[in-house]
Amino acid sequence: MSMANKPRVLVLRTAGTNCNVETAFAFEQCGADVDQVHLQELFAGRVAMKDYHILALPGGFSYGDDIASGRIFANELRVRLGADVAKFIKDRKLIIGICNGFQILVKSGILPGPFAAGSKTIQTATLFNNDSGKFEDRWVHLKVDGKCVWTKDLPKTIFIPVAHGEGKFIPVNRAVMDGLKKNGQIVFSYVAADGSKPAYPDNPNGSTEDIAGICDPTGRILGLMPHPERHFLFTQHPFWTRLNVGASRRVARTGFGDGAKVFQNGIDYVKKHLL
Amino acid sequence: MIWRIEIQEKPGIFDSTGAGVRHDILDLGIVSVKDVRAVQVFLLEGDIDRPVADRICRNLLVDLVVQDYILTDRPSKVSPRKGISEVEVAYNPGVMDPVEASTLKGIHDLGLSGVTAVRTARRYIIEGALSSKELELIKDKVLMNKIVQHAVKDARDSFRPLSVAQKEPVLSTPEPARVRMLGLSDKALVELSKKGQLYLNLNEMKVIEKYFAGLKREPTDIELETLAQTWSEHCNHKTFRGNIEYTVTEGKKSTTEFIENLLKQTIVKATNTLNKPWCVSVFHDNAGVIKFDDKFNVCFKVETHNHPSALEPFGGANTGVGGVIRDILGTGLGAKPICNTDVFCFARPDFAFDQLPSGALHPKRVMKGVVSGVRDYGNKMGIPTVNGAICFDDRYVGNPLVFCGTVGIIPRKMEHKKVKKNDLIVVCGGRTGRDGIHGATFSSGDLTHESEVVSSGAVQIGNPIEEKKVLDVLLKARDEGLYTAITDCGAGGLSSAVGEMGAELGARVDLELVPLKYHGLNYAEIWISESQERMVMSVPPKNLERFKQIFAAENVDFAVIGTFPGTGRLELFYNGMRMADLDMAFMHEGTPRITKKALWSAPKHEMPKFESPADLTPKLMEVLADFNICSKEAVVRRYDHEVQGGSVVKPFAGPKCDGPSDASVLRPRLGTDKGIAISNGINPRFGAIDPYWMAASAVDEAIRQIIAVGGDLSQVALLDNFCWGNPDKPDRLGGLVRAAKGCHDLAVAYGTPFISGKDSFYNEYNDKGKSIAIPGTILISAIGMVADVTRSVTMDLKRAGGLLYVVGSTYDEWGASAYLASYGYIGGQVPVVRPREALAVYTSLSKAIARGLVSSAHDCSEGGLAVAVAEMAFAGGLGAALLLKSVPYEGHSDRDDMLLFSESNSRFVVEVAPQDKKAFEKAVKDVPCKLVGQVLADEAVFYYGLKDNLCLKADINVLKAQWKKPLMF
Incomplete structure (x- = not known):
């Protein structure tokens, strides 16, 4: 398969994945060739991870989030595709996990990383039940920080929605948290609208140190x-209709x-770097 | 052997499940509970040793970062501790917990074998002194629902074999069970119907008896069941399609009208009269289909799932959503769901516990369960829930209403389906179990306090992930043209789905080929089971190979269970033995037409007598906190309303994302600018005065919400959902006839055809001989087109200095208003609809919005002008001043409260930027529209009365807090 011309994105899905279409749309609009592929196709060897530059794990409820969010998908990635994932990372390719995808990356040990296939310690952090005890869909302000390929030239804060019931980031111990800070792995943190320290619901889940997203030490894997x-x-x-009322008509169409x-x-x- | 695993949060990790339970216990009024811990229990059965079981714990079941676990193979000795109560809740045998199957899969993924069965349970450790009565109350009201769960009594129960159902003997090929029917007396026939839970009336039983007398044989049990399903009110709509003798009494004068098929004379008639070219497929399929653009059509269906939600709110609402989604999957050759709508009616959440009818669940619990059920299914399927409403009235105490709707998109030319002779009958998706037996017939009778015992099989838990898998694979098979027709397995199960698909060609089914969840089901149970997440398709034999490949690639089960042979007969076999042989024509057209009596006379209500208060601020505060008007944010937040990325106008508006939007606008195809607007109209209060105007107002409300966000009248389609009491009672039926007439008249006047509808009867609760009927309730759902979504308008005030206009006239119509309700009155003139005037308003306003002349718009509904302006102000974080004297008014009152709180239809408040004043006024010059005020930078609203008196003044933050508070629990 030729990988010469366009970046190729593998949007991986399985039972219960449900944000694959809009994730694929986003990459396509940015100029990628995108395939939405069922895990089963990788297991069966009909599709190979190595033929892609970006692996995207979209949101949803893989396997119903039964037992714990992302758990079963994470095990499949780790146990059945561990070698492919390790090679993908070694080849300096990119991975992004959004919502359920983030949960999968954390529970398979790919984040905070570094990921080692076959390692005994799997998880060094988790994403656990929101403090509210509820699934909530709401817009949040995020402070952008850290060293990450995916966040280059982003403004200091961005405004995007969350929709989850298990998003509270918890590192297994202090050392893991210190590592995240030292390596610049804390990429997104919840903040209040004015940029100050958030309380609920600006921090929608009670996440430790308001963490909303992290990357691996290389900055190429984002969860x-x-x-986004x-x-x-x-x-x-959510309120585009009140932003620059006059100009917004034009922006609405193209923006x-x-x-x-x-x-x-x-x-x-x-x-x-990869083409 | 059996391993028991108990998982608990580590010390210092917040146990949100336990905290939630503690909160619910407090709601019961029990304050002695200090702490609740929830423990997740897994039971693994199989031939595995401790190291393997431990690996399963560490790699799958336990999140070691935050959880501790105990792994044991024998019952632990629990010595009772003072002040600590422990309750373990497990599912009843036969109730499927999807987690069990996922766990088995997860174990398999780890490369481990030996585990043959998994069960789950939850143990609660409750700290605090409790009497045994209090503990029972907590169990019954908070921890479990005995319809699907039980409290584990003996710790040793954990270690008894799990796979009980599998141990039941497999039935050898039986003779079909014959039911003695021929020659039975009327009384015996009625008794037979009742005992068999057939819910067929004497007339119908006689017709069936005659049919079999003609065949000179007794019916088999499965034949009777099939007829009962097919002829049930639920599937056959006997009331709406039957004859009605409708008598109207006015004073001493009575007139009687004979209505042959109410549906055809009202709802369908309007659609036929209008004959819109964009109506692609109406009334005959699972959903109504209309044109969207050159490549796609859209379809819309709204259903109710009332009876199951009354008994088990979570499961009932859960499977209600799952069911209506399957309707969309089964429309044409299968549509893709793009959004859900949900409307509920409950008794007030502060209903006194000691006033509850026996056997009824408390409305707060019903509401929590229903919302969770809807959230679970919609969110997991990845379908945004974008629109809805919640109404409160204490007469819904025994019969909550749960309306679930889904919109789908389908490529053009795929809207029609036709089974071909010799196609294979294929059932796919979930397996068949004993769940949901008798759901269709059960919903065709009243509920009683015994319903939870008698009909427990009718309730079930859904598995949204299974349905998502079915959705994914179906669209692939559809696009390759692998099947000729499809329908969903809903009420009546295979009986209804196969019966429908084979209505012309006949069907032959070998029941032993249906994949089962467990052994032990008999042939009749297989046939009528309402197990969820199943679809039935007709597949030409030559496509089977490819069909298999696609299904395997997506991990979805299917089975060929028969053929459509072209005999016109329904033939059922079990292991080669013939179990049923019915004429399809008799099944589908044999129902005797019945004539029901309907009476209507206008009810008399006391006319309100009180002075208009000089300061109306306290009344606005009171009305904003009315459960029907207050913010529904606590509910809507729990729904994913943005998945799929299509939302343009979301349920929440304004800079704080908490203002109440009118319709929702959605972009079904990312990358294009054409949109749809989805809305609903419902106001059971109006029915207390006249169901005709209740229906007319519901149509108007649904339409004006679409206009408010930027849709127009050129292509709006309507759906009707009637929920009524017992239609055999003439006074109930009289109201229904009036409502149906209101639907017809308004649909014709507005040029908005009905494309689909549904009814639910027998919403009455019998408590110790007393019947509580719900108020006759009609929900109108609407779908309209938005030519360019980038022109959409929201309801939040945008800029200080903006000009406020009221469009549409106010009349002296405060009958059944929220305002009168706050004084305890109903009476007065109910809002009517004046279609000619309204049409002009809608057309002018649509044009002004399309030209970009309107910066915000909100419709006036419950709470009238006062509430509409307050909502716009606090949604936008801006104030407003308003002169009632300038409001277009066609009444005769000199009361400020009449102008503020009248709920006249077809009105809007709109904001116009000062530079657009001239152009806007020109655009609306032919309709009642006046400049009434201005947007203020101050965070306060000022309403000036008819005599220029300041009659209402309030801080918008105070108003907002008041409006947000009531349902934030």
Whole structure:
């Protein structure tokens, strides 16, 4: 398979994945060739991970989030596709996990990383039940920080929605948290609208140190609870109708939202480094 | 052997399940509970040793970062501790917990074998002194629902074999069970219907008896069951399609009208009269289909799932959503769901516990369960829930209403289906179990306090992930053209689905080929089971190979269970033995037409007598906190309303994302600018005065919400959902006839055809001989087109200095208003609809919005002008000043409260930027529309009365807090 021309994105899905279409749309709009592939196809060897530059794990409720969110998918990735994933990472390719995808990355040990196939310690952090005890869909302000391919040139804060019941980030111990900070792995943190320290619901789940998204030490693997693909278009903004009333008509037609740059960064990186 | 695993949060990790339970216990009025811990229990059966079981714990079941676990193979000795109560809740045998199957899969993924069965349970450790009566109350009201769960009495129960159902003997090929029917007396026939839970009336039983007398044989049990399902009110709509003798009494004068088929004379007639070219497929399929663009059509269906939700709110609402989604999957050759709508009616959440009818669940619990059920299914399927409403009235105490709707998109030319002779009958998706037996017939009778015992089989728990898998695979098979027709397995199960698909060609089914959840089901149970997540398709034999490949690639089960042979007969076999042989024509057209009596006379209500208060601020505060008007944010937040990325106008508006939007606007195809607007109209209060105007107002409300967000009248389609009491009672039926007439008249006047509808009767609760009937309730759902979604308008005030207009006239119509209700009155003039005037308003306003002249718009509904302006202000974080004297008014009152709180239809409040004043006024010059005020930077609203008196003044933050508070529990 030729990988010469366009960045190729593998949007992986399984039973219960449900944000694959809009995630694929976002990458396509940024100029990628996107395949939405069922896990089963990888297991059967009909599709190979190595033929892609970006692996995207979209949101949803893989296997119903039965037992715990993302758990079964994480095991499949780790146990059945561990070697492929390790090779993918070694080849300096990119991975993004959104919402359920983030939960999968954390529970398989790919994040915070570094990922080692066959390692005994699997998880060094988790995403657990929201403090509210509820699934909630709401828009949140995120402070952008850290060293990550996916967040290059993003504004200091962005506005995108969360929709989850298990998004509270908890590291297994202090050392893991210190590592995240030292390596610049904390990429997105919840903040209040004015940029100050958030309380509920600005921090929608009670996440430790308001963490909303992290990357691995290389900055090439990103996981986050909020959904950048749901603020890809300007008209997905929850109050776009009141932003620059006069000009917004034009912007509404052509404009992109805060999340678009995340996908564009991934594609730009592939074009620059992997094509 | 059996391993028991108990999983608990580590010390210092917040146990949100336990905290939720503690909160619910407090709601019961029990304050002595200090803490609740929830423990997740897994039971694994199989030939595995401790290291393997431990690996399963560490790699699958336990999140070691935050949880501890105990793994044991024998009952632990629990010595009772003072002040600590422990309750373990497990599912009843036969109730499927999807977690069990996922766990088995997860174990398999780890490369481990030996585990043959998994069960789950939850143990609650409750700290605090409780009397045994209090503990029972907590069990019964908070921890479990005995319809699907039980409290484990003996710790040793954990270690008894799990797979009980599998141990039941497999039935050898039986003779079909014959039911003695021929020659039975009327009384014996009625008794037979009752004993068999057939819910057929004497007339119908006689017709069936005659049919079999003609065949000179007794019916088999499965034949009787099939007829009962097919002829049930639920499937056959006997009331709406039957004859009605409708008598109207006015004073001493009575007139009687004979209505042959109410549905055809009202709802369908309007659609036929209008004959819109964009109506693609109406009334005959699972959903109504209308044109969307050059490539796609959209379809819409709304259903109710009332009876099951009354007994088991979570499961009932859960499977209600699952069911209506399957209707969309089964429309044409299968549509893709793009959004859900949900409307509920409950008794007030502060209903006194000691006033509850026996056997009824408390409305707060019903509401929590229903909302969770809807949330679970919609969110997991990845379908955004974008629109809804919640109404409160204490007469819903025994019969909550749960309306679930789904919109789908389907490529053009795929809207029609036709089974071909010799196609294979294929059932796919979930397996068949004993769940949901008698659901269709059960919903065709009244509920009683015994319903939870008698009909427990009729309730079930859904598995949304299974349905998502079915959705994914079906669309693939559809696009390759692998099947010729499809329908869902809903009420009546295979009986109804296969019966419908084979209505012309006949069907032959080998029941032993149906995949089962467990052994032990008999042939009749297989046939009528209402197990969820199943679809039935007709597949030409030549496509079977490819069909198999696609299904295997998506991990979805299917089975060929028979053929459509072209005999016109329904023939059922079990292991080669003939169990049923019925004429399809008799099944579908044999129902005797019945004539029911309907009476109507206008009820008399006391006319309100009180002075208009000089300061109306306290009344606005009171009305904003009315359960029917207050914020539904606590519910809507729990629904994913943005998945799929299509939302343009969301349920929440304004800079704080908490203002109440009118219709929702959605972009079904990412990358294009054409949209749809989805809305609903419902106001059971109006029915207390006249169901005709209740229906007319519901149509108007649904339509004006679409206009408010930027839709127009050129293509709006309506759906009707009637929920009524017992239609055999003439006074109940009289109201229904009036409502149906209201639907017809308004649909014709507005040029908005009905494309689909549904009815639910017998919403009465019999408590110790007393019958509580719900208020006759009609929900109108609407779908309209938005030519360019980037022109959409929201309801939040945008800019200080904006000009406020009221469009549409106010009349002296405060009958059945929220305002009068706050004084305990109903009476007065109910809002009517004046279609000619309204049409002009809608057309002008649509044009002004399309030209970009309107910066915000909100419809006036419950709470009238006062509430509409307050909502716009606090949604936008801006104030407003308003002169009642300037409001277009066609009444005769000199009361400020009449102008503020009248609920006249077809009105809007709109904001116009000062530079657009001239153009806007020109656009609306032919309709009642006046400049009434201005948007203020101050965060306060000021309403000036008819005599320029300041009659209402309030801080918008105070109003908002008041409006948000009531349902935030």
